[in-house]
Amino acid sequence: MAQALLQTPSPLLPTQGAPRQAAWNAKPPHLAFEAFEGLAPEPDSAQAPVPALADPSVFDEITAGLLQQPATISPKYFYDQLGSELFESITRLPEYYPTRTEHAVMQQHAAAIADAVGHGRTLIELGAGNCEKARTLCRTLAPACFVGVDISADFLHDAVARMREEFPGMDARAVGADMTRGVTLPADIPRTGRLVFYPGSSIGNFDPPHALMLLEQMRDLVDGEGEPHANGGLLIGIDLPKDVDVLEAAYDDAAGVTAAFNLNVLTHVNRLIGSNFDPAQWRHLAFFNTLQSRIEMHLQAMSPLQVRWQGGGVRDFAAGECIHTENSYKYTLPVFTDMLARAGFSRAQAWTDPRGWFAVVHAQP
Numbered sequence: 001m002a003q004a005l006l007q008t009p010s011p012l013l014p015t016q017g018a019p020r021q022a023a024w025n026a027k028p029p030h031l032a033f034e035a036f037e038g039l040a041p042e043p044d045s046a047q048a049p050v051p052a053l054a055d056p057s058v059f060d061e062i063t064a065g066l067l068q069q070p071a072t073i074s075p076k077y078f079y080d081q082l083g084s085e086l087f088e089s090i091t092r093l094p095e096y097y098p099t100r101t102e103h104a105v106m107q108q109h110a111a112a113i114a115d116a117v118g119h120g121r122t123l124i125e126l127g128a129g130n131c132e133k134a135r136t137l138c139r140t141l142a143p144a145c146f147v148g149v150d151i152s153a154d155f156l157h158d159a160v161a162r163m164r165e166e167f168p169g170m171d172a173r174a175v176g177a178d179m180t181r182g183v184t185l186p187a188d189i190p191r192t193g194r195l196v197f198y199p200g201s202s203i204g205n206f207d208p209p210h211a212l213m214l215l216e217q218m219r220d221l222v223d224g225e226g227e228p229h230a231n232g233g234l235l236i237g238i239d240l241p242k243d244v245d246v247l248e249a250a251y252d253d254a255a256g257v258t259a260a261f262n263l264n265v266l267t268h269v270n271r272l273i274g275s276n277f278d279p280a281q282w283r284h285l286a287f288f289n290t291l292q293s294r295i296e297m298h299l300q301a302m303s304p305l306q307v308r309w310q311g312g313g314v315r316d317f318a319a320g321e322c323i324h325t326e327n328s329y330k331y332t333l334p335v336f337t338d339m340l341a342r343a344g345f346s347r348a349q350a351w352t353d354p355r356g357w358f359a360v361v362h363a364q365p
Contacts, residue, residue: 109351201239215343251286259284274310
C-alpha cells in the first residue's frame, strides 16, 4: 500500500474487467469507523481553512482527483500519523501475508542476499515507515549509513531516532519526502555503494508506466546521480500472483482494520483541503481485477451526498459511486525483471518463498 496513479472503468460499482465482482466485501461502516469516533467533521466544517502547512500543489492534486470521473485519491494520502499506525497494524493481521512472507524470504536467504549485496553500504529505504524492515536488514548488512525516506515525516523521524539508538555506530538520517516527486538526499550522503531498499511490494501500487518511471529514478539514485563506478544496487520486494481468495482477504480483513485505514484517508483529506467528508457515509470495497492483475481498493458512497472544500469546490456523489484509492499490481517474475531491464537494471537475481507467493529481487545497472 503506497503511492499510485489510479484507474477504474466506472465511478459506480465496476461492471467490466472484474470477473469476481461478487467477491466485493463491503465492510459495515459502524465496524470500520469505530477507530475514528470523534474524528468526523462537524456539519459546519465545509469551509474550514486549509492548514498553513498544506502545500498548494497538494491541494490542487487532491481536488483535481476528486473532480475526475471516476474520482480518485492517491494512496500516498493514507499516511498521516494515524494512517501510518493503522498500516503497521495491518502488517500484523493474519490475512495480510506480504509482510511476514517477505520477512521469511529475507531470513531464509539472508546469507545469499548479503553475498549479493555486500556490507558497509549506504542503505536508502524508500517508504521507510517504521523502519522495521530496514532494521532487520541492517543487522545483516551492517551499513555505514542509513537514510529513511517517507511522506509521513513525523512518523519517520521517530522511527529513525530508534534506529540511532539501536545502531549507534551507523549514520542514520530521515528525509521527509514524496517519492513520486523525486528524492533529494543530503549533500554529504556518499554517492558510491548505495543500496536502494524498496520492500513490501509497494511498487505494485503504481500503474505500470509510472512503476517504470519510479524504477528509473531508483536507478539514478543507485548510479550515484552520475557518479562513475557507483557500484549501486536495488533490493525490492514484489507480490506474486496467487489464489484470488488469499489476495482479497489480505485487503479486506475480518477485523476491519484495512477498512479503517482506507476510510482514514477522508479524515486526512479534510485537514489538507478543508473538505467536509464524513467517513461514516462511506464503505470500504476491495476486489481482485483479474484482467489487470491487480487488487483495487475503493470507497463507496452509501447514499447520495455532496462534498465541499475550501475555495468553493464541490462534488456530488450518487449512491454507490466510488472513489478509487489504491491499486496493487501482482507481477510475475518474468514481467517484473523485464520492467527492471527497461529501467536500466541489466542484472537481476531473485529469491522466493516455497509457495512462490513473494519475491525479493536484487538488481544492478
